[in-house]
Every structure is written in C-alpha cells, then in structure tokens.
Amino acid sequence: MVSIQIRGLEKRFGDVVALNQLDLDIQSGELFFLLGPSGCGKTTLLRSIAGFHLPDSGTIEFDQEDVTRIPPHLRETAMMFQSYALWPHLNVYRNVAFGLEERKVSKAETKERVEEALAMVKMEGLGNRKINQLSGGQQQRVALARALVVRPRCLMLDEPLSNLDAKLRIEMRSEIRRICKESGLTAIYVTHDQKEALSIADRLAILDGGNIAQVGTPEDVYRRPRSALVAGFIGETNLIKGEVAFISGANVYVKTAIGDLAGRPSDPDYPLEPGTPVTLSIRPECLSIETTPPARNEIAGHLTESIYLGEVAQYSLQAPGREEPFHISELNPRRIIRDTKQKLYASSKPEDVMILPFS
Amino acid sequence: MNRKLAIAIYIGTAIFFALFFVYPIWHTVKEAFVTTDGGITFAYVIEIFQNPVYVEGLVNSFYMGLFTTILSLVIALPLALLANTWNFKGREILNSLILIPLILPPFVGALGIKQLLGQAGVLNSFLIDLGLMNADAPYDWLGEGQLFGVVLMNALHLYPIAYLNVSAALANVDPAMEEAAENLGCHGLRRLLRITFPMIMPGMFAGATIIFIWSFTELGVPLIFDFSRVTSVQIFHGIKDLSGNPFPYALVVVLLVFTVMFYLLGKWLFGREIAASSGRASTGRSLRDASPVMNAICIGAFLFVTGLAVLPHFGVILLSASNQWYDSILPADFTLQHFEDALGHPLTLNSIGNSLKYASLATLTNVILGIAIAYVVVRTKLPGRQLLDAMAMLPLAVPGLVLAFGYLAMTREGQRFDFLILGENPILILVIAYAVRRLPYVVRAAAAGFQQTSVTLEEAAQNLGCPPLKALRKVTLPLIAANLIAGGLLAFSFAMLEVSDSLILAEQQQHFPITKAIYALVSSLGTGPNIASALGVWAMAFLAITIIGAGLILGKKMGALFRV
Known part of the structure; x- marks a missing residue:
C-alpha cells in the first residue's frame, strides 16, 4: 500500500x-x-x-x-x-x-x-x-x-x-x-x-x-x-456576518445585526482583534429554543415554520435585522411550538459558535 | 392515438407489404419451381448447380460480396478509430467529406475507373511516360475477369456505410469501459482487441451485412465493367428471353437463399446484441488533442481515402469534358459540348425529369408510410407491432435485384398485376419499387425521432384540448421534422441512383430514369460514353446537394439509418 x-x-x-x-x-x-x-x-x-x-x-x-x-x-x-x-x-x-x-x-x-x-x-x-x-x-x-x-x-x-x-x-x-x-x-x-x-x-x-x-x-x-464554505457544505449551518467587538478570556464577542454573540475561533491561531470582520457559524443542533430570554447569546424572533419529525423538531426562527431565518433542531423534543405570534428565543453555548474568516 | 386508426395503419401496411414485398418474391420463387404444365420440380434449381457458368457466377458473386465487405471494413475501421480518438484540424469537415462517395453513383464511377485503370488508361500512360512500362505491352490492371475493378469500385462506394456504423458504435461505448481496461494494465492494440472490438462488433456487423448484401447482388458496376460472369448480370441478361425460360427465376431464388443464409450465419457469429450495464455513463467521450504528427496522419488518411474514392468520379468529370482521351494522362482537349448535348439529347432530358418524378413520388410515399409505421411501433401498445417493425426493415435484407425481378414477373402481360403498367408507363411500379427498397431508412429515422421526443409533450397538448391527430401534427411532427427530412433526403438520393429496378422495369426510352439512360448511352457508339458521363455529372450535382443537406441536419445520427 x-x-x-x-x-x-x-x-x-x-x-x-x-x-x-x-x-x-x-x-x-x-x-x-x-x-x-x-x-x-x-x-x-x-x-x-x-x-x-x-x-x-x-x-x-x-x-x-x-x-x-x-x-x-x-x-x-x-x-x-x-x-x-x-x-x-x-x-x-x-x-x-x-x-x-x-x-x-x-x-x-x-x-x-x-x-x-x-x-x-x-x-x-x-x-x-x-x-x-x-x-x-x-x-x-x-x-x-x-x-x-x-x-x-x-x-x-x-x-x-x-x-x-x-x-x-x-x-x-x-x-x-x-x-x-x-x-x-x-x-x-x-x-x-x-x-x-x-x-x-x-x-x-x-x-x-x-x-x-x-x-x-x-x-x-x-x-x-x-x-x-466548509461549514455550509458539511452539514447544515446558520451563518451570521459581524465584526469582533472585544475578547474576554476564551470567548470572543462579535457584534452582529441581531445583537452581540459570544463565540470561539475555529482555528486557535486565527488572529482576531476588535474590528476584525468575521463570519459566525452555528449548527442548528447547537441552538436551543426557549420561551424566556436566555442568559447569553440571545437571538430573539418569531417562528415562521415548525416541523415535527418525531426524534427531532425543526424550527425556523425569523430574527429582526436578518433576511434568512435561523434553523434550529431540537433533539428528543418533548413538545412542539407552533405559535407564530409569540416572541421566542434561541441561544447557544459560546463553544458552539464558530468564528470563521469573513466571507 | 386512436386504436382503430393504429389497427388500420397496421393492416394497411401489412397489405402493402404483402402485395409489393412478399408477393413479388413469392411469384419469383413459384416460377422457379413450377413447370409449364403446373407440376412442381426442383430440376431448374438443381440445373443451376450443375451448370458451370452459373456456378462460376455464384462463386464470383460471393467473392464480390466478401471482398467488397472486407475492403470496406479495412478502409473504414482505421478512419473511424482515428476520428473517435483524436481531435485533429478540420475533423468535422473531413468527417462529412468521407461520406460523399456513398452518394456518388458507383456505376458512373465505374466509367471513370475504366478510364483510369484501363489498358489505354491514365495509370498506364503515366507509367509509360515515366519509362516504367513498355508502351507496346500495357498491363491490364482490371485483369482477367475484372473482379478486382468491381470490388474496388464497390468498396470505394460502400465504405461510408461501415464508417457510419463503426462511428456510431464507438460513440456508444462508455469511455469508462476502455479506461477500466487501461486502469487494469491493458493498453493500446491489446485493449482495442480485448475490449473495443468486441463492444462495437454488433455495430460493425450491422454495417458489414448491408455492404455484403448490397455488393453480393450489385448489378450496375459489373455491367459497366462488362463483367458478365456474376449471377446478377446473368439474371439481367436472362430477362431478355424471360418468357418460357425458368433459369433467371431459379437464379434469383438461389441468390435470395444465399443472402438469407449468409445473413443468418453472420448474425449467429458476430451479431449477438450486447446489452449495456445499467450504470449511466460517467463522462462523455472526450477526444484527445492531436500532436502535429498525429494531425498529419489523421488529415492525410482522411484526404487520401476521400481522394481515392472521388477519383473515379473525377475521371468521369474529365471524361465528360474531353474530346479525346486515349493513351494519355489528361484528355487531349476539353469541351463543354457534352454537357450541352446531355441536356439537349432527348433521352437525357427526359430521363432527368423521369427520375425526379419517380424519386419524389417514392420519397413522399416513404415519408407517409414511415411516419405511420414508426408511430404504431413506438407510440402504441398494439400486439405484433414489433413484427411490423421487423417487416419494415426486411427490404434491407433482400437484394434489390430479387425484388425488381419479382415486380417484373408480376406485372407481365396476363399476370394479375399487369394493370400496374399503365399502358406502357412503368411509373406506378417504379415508384412502388423505389419506395419499398428505401422504406427502412425512413422508418428508422422517424422511429428515432419518436423515441427521442417524449410522449408527454403530445399528452400535454391533448390535455389542453387538442385532438390526438392534431396534437401529433402540431407538436410531434415539427419536433421530428429534422429526422424526417434527413431520412427523406437519403431515400430520395438512393432512389435517384437506383440501378436494378430502373434497368429492369423501364422498357421504353421515354420512360427511362437517369440510370437506365446512362446505361443506354454507355453501350451506344461515338460520343455516347462522354454524354453518359456528362449526364452522370449532372446527376451527381443534384445528389451532392441533397446528401450534404442530410448530413448537416442529422450529423452523427446518420449512422442510425444504416442498421438492419
């Protein structure tokens, strides 16, 4: 061989x-x-x-x-x-x-x-x-x-x-x-x-x-x-454009059109400083949906679509200031939310928010 | 389509075939086995095999078919491989030029070959000029028996059929099939023999079959070469004393039986259809760019073959424009008089008109029948439609001579169909004869069109309120127009060149088609051969226009027209 x-x-x-x-x-x-x-x-x-x-x-x-x-x-x-x-x-x-x-x-x-x-x-x-x-x-x-x-x-x-x-x-x-x-x-x-x-x-x-x-x-x-490109080709993801606001410990805070989000650089050697334009990638399964405002990485909006597939529930959440809805997958859903009027929140752990070069 | 209409078409076509395909053959066969007092005898057929003249004719016919087929393949195969491997300069144009000989009337070309290779011909004059040959004892290239000349002319005429078939077969081979062999260590000539040839064998066989049947029973070329020791010419000469002489009939039957036997033998040996694997082809065939040396080889090969094939006809053009051409490389002096004579001569002008009339009517018949048959075969679920398809292809497998002979026999005075000869005018029977022989090409072309055009297009029109026949006319026919035109053009040009039917069925001068007029002129004295050549040149000019049109419209798909 x-x-x-x-x-x-x-x-x-x-x-x-x-x-x-x-x-x-x-x-x-x-x-x-x-x-x-x-x-x-x-x-x-x-x-x-x-x-x-x-x-x-x-x-x-x-x-x-x-x-x-x-x-x-x-x-x-x-x-x-x-x-x-x-x-x-x-x-x-x-x-x-x-x-x-x-x-x-x-x-x-x-x-x-x-x-x-x-x-x-x-x-x-x-x-x-x-x-x-x-x-x-x-x-x-x-x-x-x-x-x-x-x-x-x-x-x-x-x-x-x-x-x-x-x-x-x-x-x-x-x-x-x-x-x-x-x-x-x-x-x-x-x-x-x-x-x-x-x-x-x-x-x-x-x-x-x-x-x-x-x-x-x-x-x-x-x-x-x-x-x-890689994030989008392998698996599904939500991409958000923004620029680095400040860095605090392992977390990098990025200013985006839907509010500040905390994430981690995908490549540890990726040089980041305040003002660097970046793209964030959050996988649908890394987002959870909540009815009350979360402690961090809050994304607020209204549902445009709810799909119940048994082992997983898929939501599309429209956040103001953004054209594309967020895709959210909830594993083992205990209930499905179908109300499109109610204000809902999605959030993600900072280690699940990947910071990628701007594109 | 309306089932009743489909059945009507089926029955109508079946009757047409019964009357004008099966019956003439049957009539001939019957004559060969029935004595004057109505008894059945095998004596005539047995006599054929005991008469050394007839046996020699059969052997020569077999050689004529076999050598023509082999030579055609030898010419076409390397060319097709080159054109399907390399991308060389002028590939498209050379690819079309190589087909031209198919529509050059071979028996006109034979006039040219005689001029080129005859004892007082161009080649000998050239060699004598060079001092390589004794002027007092010129060599006879066409030799004893002239078989060589006949085979050469036939092969130079028919190799395009092999070329089209092999090209189409090569184009259908998934390139991955060859790459897989390459990948496992099989390269070059070995790969060609182990993989490529077996895979194109059915296509090659289809072409070879048509060439064999065509040349096995070829009449025009040996006639011009005065080569009377072949069965086809013997039958032709036998017609003169047809009444009461059963031997021409017996010869035709023997010819037919041999044709069918050779066909079946070939099919059994080589023709087994190979079904492709279910996977779809990954890549289209991509041509490699030719290096300068390869460019030169490819262009050289194509130009050489095309040039060689056109040379006899070029000789014909010179002959038609020459005053005197004997024992010299080029004619002694030129004249356009023969062209004028050709148009002024009552025989020729009439014959051009006759040929145009016969060929157009036959083509029209073909297109109508072709659409009807192809529609029933492709678009309906009528039981037995495959039989109809097979029937429409049969004329390819039966020598034209056999059919022509059958038509002659069945329209003789006192026979049941003598009313088909209107007074003395053979127009009806000639149109029918031309149409039957060319029907396969038109059916194939139309069927290919129907197969490529999804039936849903027609259904969509019907769904929007268009009645079935109107939907066919408004949607499908315009979409397959290219196929119909190409098939029709091909049928037309072959009808214009038809030899067997024309020579045998047209008996009065004023009804001669071009081919018979040329034959009559060749055998006349004086400037006859020159005027015949001039008439041939006029005919070639007509045909060049039609076939180039067909080639432009159909392109590569033309290969599909020449399959049994």
Missing part, C-alpha cells in the same frame, strides 16, 4: 482551472475522501492520480516515487467507475479475472484469487452470470471485486454508490470500509454525499474551485470548519 504525495498539481481544460496548485498528502492504508460540490475538481484529481489526465504542472508521488508521467496502465491503481464499466461481452468471472490476465498471473492462481475476491464482495458462485443479468447492487459488487483482485497500490472509487437506492447505499458503504480495512488498502473515494464521507472516512478533503478548502478527520471538519 502506498502513501501519495501531491505537490503543486495544476490542470486546465481550456480556460477552466480544474486543479489549482494543489498540495495533498494521503497516508498509507488510509480511506481518504474527496468531497465537494460538482465542478470542484474532485473527479479531475482522482483521474489525475489514476493517470487519465496529464497535469499541466506539479507532481504526483507514490511512496516518494514520481509517477506523474507514468501512463494509467502501468500505475497499478485500480479504479471503480461510477458507471461500473463492466464489460458486457465478458461474464462476471472474466471481468474480475481481466486485470490478473493482464498481469500474467497463472491460471490456477487467477481462479483462486477471483473466487476469493467474489467471496469478499459476497458474490461467490455467480461467476458465470452475464453482466446484464445482475442487479445494480450486484454490478457494484463485481466492479469492486474487479478492482480489489489485482491488489492495487491504491484503490480509487469514483462515486461508487451514486447509482444505488438509499438503503443499499448505507449497507454498501460499511461493506466498502470493511473490505478496505481488511485488505489494508490505501483508498481514495470521491463523493458529493457528505453522509457517506462522514460515516466511513479516515480523513477527508473538501475541494472548492480546484483548491483544497480543508483536510481533516470527519469530526475535525464538522466541528471545526475553517471556512463558511
């Missing part, structure tokens, strides 16, 4: 900058996610690592060995394609055996390894099936087996679950993690589904406009986003 080092990677398609001087390190044996809105460059990055795009500048190293100019068929990566790309003229067995045949593995070993790989994805005994006799979930498993069987230096997964229904997606993502960990694979996984990333990634990178916006563990990225 390789570690991957990417330095100054740049790729343009005409005038469009798909990757912009990008640096990234992926550890050996890591299940690493590339995440971002469509057009952010995540697929371009994956395909560059696999060798399908030749970068305009920069380098890609596998274990300190420069592979930037090595063509895809010699890179010994294995990609699982979004469309699966299973060859319809070959049956399941021949599809999976293909990479081993190319590697001149003996017949006997090929058979053994194909069967092992099919067993790993729970498709044992289905080698003689034709591709068009398989369900979507089965095709996905065969595609995974075909990639795994060659024991790649790095496994690449390009939105592997996007063609499956919701239930199967949840089941398969745990399967993928189990298999990657059992085989100790370095794997790069591209998705736009944040739940997939949060649930099984060791670490993830959020891409935006060909740049890496943030790299970290799922908890890191969710709890301490470094920008409004």
